[in-house]
Amino acid sequence: METDRPKDRPWVMRTYSGHSTAQASNDLYRLNLSKGQTGLSVAFDLPTQTGYDSDHALARGEVGKVGVPICHIGDMATLFADIPLDQMNTSMTINGTAAWLLALYIAAAERQGVEPQALQGTTQNDIVKEYLSRGTYIFPPEPSLRLTSDVITYTVKNVPKWNPVNVCSYHLQEAGATPVQEVAYALCTAIAVLDTVRASERLDAAEFTAAVGRISFFVNSGVRFIEEVCKLRAFGQLWDELTCERYGVENPKLRRFRYGVQVNSLGLTEAQPENNIPRIVLEALGVTLSKDARCRAMQLPAWNEALGLPRPWDQQWSLRIQQILAFETDLLEYGDIFEGSTVVEGKTSAIKNAAWAEVERVMDMGGVISALGYIKEQLVASHTERVRDITAGDHTIVGVNKFTETAESPLYSGDSSAILKVDEAAERDQVARLQAFRATRNQAEVEAALSGLRAAVLNGENIMPASIRCALASVTTGEWTQTLRDIFGEFRAPTGIGGAAAARTVDGETAQELEELRARVRKSAATLGRPLKVLIGKPGLDGHSNGAEQIAVWCRDAGMEVVYEGIRLSPEQIVTSVRDEGVHLVGLSILSGSHLRLVPEVLTGLRAEGLSDVPVVVGGIIPEDDAEDLRQAGVARVYTPKDFEMLRILSDMVEVAEASA
Amino acid sequence: MTQLPHSTVDALVNFNRQAIARALNLLEDRRPNRQAQALTLLDTLSTLPASAHVVGLTGPPGVGKSSLISRLIEPQVQDGRRVAIIAVDPSSKVSGGALLGDRGRMQLPNQVYARSYAARDRLGGLSREAFSAVFLLRHCCDVILVETVGVGQSETDIATLADTTVLVVQPFSGDLLQFIKAGVMEIPDILAVNKSDNQELAQKALADTQAALSLARRPAPPESAAWDSPVLAVSATTHLNIGTLSQALSAHWQHLQTTASLERKRAAQHLEWGIGEIVHEVGQRGLAALGGVEGVRAAWNQQPAHWSVVRKLSVLLEDVQYRPSS
Structure with a gap:
């Protein structure tokens, strides 16, 4: 083993961030860069991700919450003010509107005097995992894949250092995927994307090979870090074989599995949140230990992410973890330390074989788009199993279901002081600036750019040149997206909850508890006059549906009749459903931080329909101060990540429903 | 009362x-x-007056019934007609619970009333509650669309509730066509081959379905002889033939009224509903005490014609409660 070899170059260090306004986010980015961060990772707010301007009715309460609002080239220019884009590596978590945000980025660079050829970075641009897990899709699969393909064919020719697609297995793991499922379904997505590019016939053979080489991945890393090492080795080997065999790429450099990583958020706990720091360190090891399968870029969550939005200091702590790993330890001084390990090789090939079998199964179903319903059901089923194991204590989580005794934490006293609160004035400020921006535009230029966009879409031309013209003509995010909505229509993804059964394999104490709960639900029918019927609703633009899906599945398995309509409902739609369906209880799930806006709107709507006697419970990442406000407003119960015992939540819901009968 | x-x-x-x-x-x-x-x-x-047209859509899971309903209600709502939707989903045999997900698969304009039911302990694709719900809604709106999941024989169940039954299949639904051919399943009033997005596929599917229908043994009660069940290639995605399907629904509604079949059909449905309620209240033994289905039918028909369904039913139920079970 050589120790005098040159040290490897560290990965790009980022923090997923952005909030409130472009100005506030620019301040944060420059602060982070001054602390030694080497790239940027832009979090956009939900209206931007789903293609609405900040003053759209659906954007109410969501502006600047989970990321930065970007409505036009002015916002984009502000976001990167004093950050030279020819020297920056920028990753943008943007999917449904990826083509548009890239167009804005290219236009903003042009205004800085930077040529597209000089731009480096990544657009996430993976619509399949949006359908399966993350929920910020807009259009149906076919036009969505066309947009993805347009971005790829455009960047290969014009922005050659850009990663046009970051195929995500990250969100599959967050949705419950096992390592095998994570690898398999991400590869299926990459196949769908590259097959679409090839079928578009826009690239010659050399350009297509270059496009394959630009495909990158965005993966997740959990606390079972040895398995993660093996997963990533398997991933790399499969990608190498796939690109060689299916796409005929001869140059091994272009077949290399390039990936960025955000380590696991699913496993971070609200209880004893300081324990998340060792978890994050171990998860970071999973993607750095093996030189042959090391990440190209890394972003780490903050220790208090399960409590709310992290503060700059919390993000700094996570950046320091990366820096200690890269610059203090000897991690980067060795070749691959697992070379020749039969244990690692055995595990790697087991994952590889099982993943490839699953890829073939999906391909037999006609590919990832035809198999969306199947895959979603598999993910919900895996996640259900995980929740069941935690509930049954088969899956140990320190501080949550074991070793729960704790001294008082000096870092966190249970109130909202340890998180960042987005200033409610930020939304008003953003809306006012947007309206002022619109008033100063040359309307004729805007119209001309939009009709050029329409023509490009209808004629099957690449969408990028027309989109860049729109960006330069001051078209807004809402206008660009609406033009496409009018042509492509909108899509609703499968919910996947039909195929999962929480109770199928519970045993022991949990089975006993579940039986008791079922008896209790059956008995409630006597008090209620008919079987207990509940509605699980996801108001707002937030697409993180795991929690809502799990509650729906478990309620069904406890014997309740469950109305579940999927994501992105307006408070009005929820109120209509509550009225029409005659439910006994409403459960709302909100993870975007806009609970203080959306929940009261539902409560007001219910009162207006004479339904104030229907109790409402709320689940989500809700700080205690906010929970108290919600209870004051009339919410019967608030459940947070602290309430991990599913059966206890359900039993509590029955009690609430009975009390209101 | x-x-x-x-x-x-x-x-x-x-x-x-x-x-x-x-x-x-x-x-x-x-x-x-x-x-x-x-x-x-x-x-x-x-x-x-019970003037709503009750349209039942049935077919195996995944053929796109909810999307088809979304397409069918668009023009209805635009014409200012009052639309109600009843969707029935199966209940779990183990837990008794049910996931009611049809609402989420439909695009519901704000003017529509929609309610989901769990099938609960009732076999077949229907829910006991759906009967009384449809009975009530017939007085409240212009058109009622009932969606049920059915596999094989239970598709027929919907005919005990709907004025017009639409069977929705997708190209190459071989099994269902076998049921029709064998006479296990009644011929629906309208057969819609959904997902006919691809012309070639649609033509082939249409030919198959028509061939199956022509081979089917028709029970042919005299009054229904005049109605020739149309087979339509439709697509909820591309809107193909949605207008034609709407026209077929109106034509069948017209047909029921002009041939007086509607009255007969609804009288039979009421009896069916009554029998269901009796079985639910007093079980098969109670039904036997009333002389089985035949006995109930005879007693029902002997009751004064102007009596309401509810009155007929309560008299029968009172009757059975005073009879010793045999």
């Missing part, structure tokens, strides 16, 4: 959706005092 406020009935026949929802909650409620109120409500309504 308890007195019913006029305002409730007025609100119902005027398609007040708050009132409809409350009335449907009441119909489901098994507490004795609520049952009495429910019967009064149904009895009062039976004297009023």
Whole structure:
């Protein structure tokens, strides 16, 4: 083993961030860069991700919450003010509107005097995992894949250092995927994307090979870090074989599995949140230990992410973890330390074989788009199993279901002081600036750019040149997206909850508890006059549906009749459903931080329909101060990540429903 | 029986959706005092016109019934017609619970009333509550679309509830066509081959389906002879032939009215509903005590014609409770 070899170059260090306004986010980015961060990772707010301007009715309460609002080239220019884009590596978590945000980025660079050829970075641009897990899709699969393909064919020719697609297995793991499922379904997505590019016939053979080489991945890393090492080795080997065999790429450099990583958020706990720091360190090891399968870029969550939005200091702590790993330890001084390990090789090939079998199964179903319903059901089923194991204590989580005794934490006293609160004035400020921006535009230029966009879409031309013209003509995010909505229509993804059964394999104490709960639900029918019927609703633009899906599945398995309509409902739609369906209880799930806006709107709507006697419970990442406000407003119960015992939540819901009968 | 406020009935026949929802909650409620109120409500309504066209859509899971319903209601709502939707999903045999997900698969305009039911302990694709819900809604709106999941024989169940039955299949639904050919399954009033996005595929599927229908053994009661069940290639995605399907629905509704089949059909449905209620209340033994299905039918037909369904039913139920089970 050589120790005098040159040290490897560290990965790009980022923090997923952005909030409130472009100005506030620019301040944060420059602060982070001054602390030694080497790239940027832009979090956009939900209206931007789903293609609405900040003053759209659906954007109410969501502006600047989970990321930065970007409505036009002015916002984009502000976001990167004093950050030279020819020297920056920028990753943008943007999917449904990826083509548009890239167009804005290219236009903003042009205004800085930077040529597209000089731009480096990544657009996430993976619509399949949006359908399966993350929920910020807009259009149906076919036009969505066309947009993805347009971005790829455009960047290969014009922005050659850009990663046009970051195929995500990250969100599959967050949705419950096992390592095998994570690898398999991400590869299926990459196949769908590259097959679409090839079928578009826009690239010659050399350009297509270059496009394959630009495909990158965005993966997740959990606390079972040895398995993660093996997963990533398997991933790399499969990608190498796939690109060689299916796409005929001869140059091994272009077949290399390039990936960025955000380590696991699913496993971070609200209880004893300081324990998340060792978890994050171990998860970071999973993607750095093996030189042959090391990440190209890394972003780490903050220790208090399960409590709310992290503060700059919390993000700094996570950046320091990366820096200690890269610059203090000897991690980067060795070749691959697992070379020749039969244990690692055995595990790697087991994952590889099982993943490839699953890829073939999906391909037999006609590919990832035809198999969306199947895959979603598999993910919900895996996640259900995980929740069941935690509930049954088969899956140990320190501080949550074991070793729960704790001294008082000096870092966190249970109130909202340890998180960042987005200033409610930020939304008003953003809306006012947007309206002022619109008033100063040359309307004729805007119209001309939009009709050029329409023509490009209808004629099957690449969408990028027309989109860049729109960006330069001051078209807004809402206008660009609406033009496409009018042509492509909108899509609703499968919910996947039909195929999962929480109770199928519970045993022991949990089975006993579940039986008791079922008896209790059956008995409630006597008090209620008919079987207990509940509605699980996801108001707002937030697409993180795991929690809502799990509650729906478990309620069904406890014997309740469950109305579940999927994501992105307006408070009005929820109120209509509550009225029409005659439910006994409403459960709302909100993870975007806009609970203080959306929940009261539902409560007001219910009162207006004479339904104030229907109790409402709320689940989500809700700080205690906010929970108290919600209870004051009339919410019967608030459940947070602290309430991990599913059966206890359900039993509590029955009690609430009975009390209101 | 308890007195019913006029305002409730007025609100119902005027398609007040708050009132409809409350009335449907009441119909489901098994507490004795609520049952009495429910019967009064149904009895009062039976004297009023029941003018809604009840369309039943059935077919195997995944053929796109919900999307098809979304397409069918668009023009109805635009024409200012009052539309109600009833969707029935299966209940789990183990837990008794159910996932009611059809709402999420439909694009529902705000003017529509939609309610989901769990099939609960009823076999076949229907729910017991769906019968009384449809009975009530017939007085409240212009068209009712009922969606049920059916596999094989249970598709026929919907005919005991709907004026017009539409069987939705997708290209190459071999099994269903076998059922029709073998005469296991009744011929639907309209057969829609959904997902006919691809012309070639659609043509082939149409030919298959028509061939199956022509081979099917028709029971051919005289009055239905005049209706020739159309087979339509449709697509909820590309909107192919949605207009033609709507026209076929109107044509069948017209046909039922001009041939007086509607009255006969609904009388038979009421009897079916009555038998279902009797079995639910007193079980198969009770039904046997009444002389089985035949006995109930005879007793039903002997009751004065102007009696409401509810009255007929309550008399029969009272009757059975005083008979010793044999």
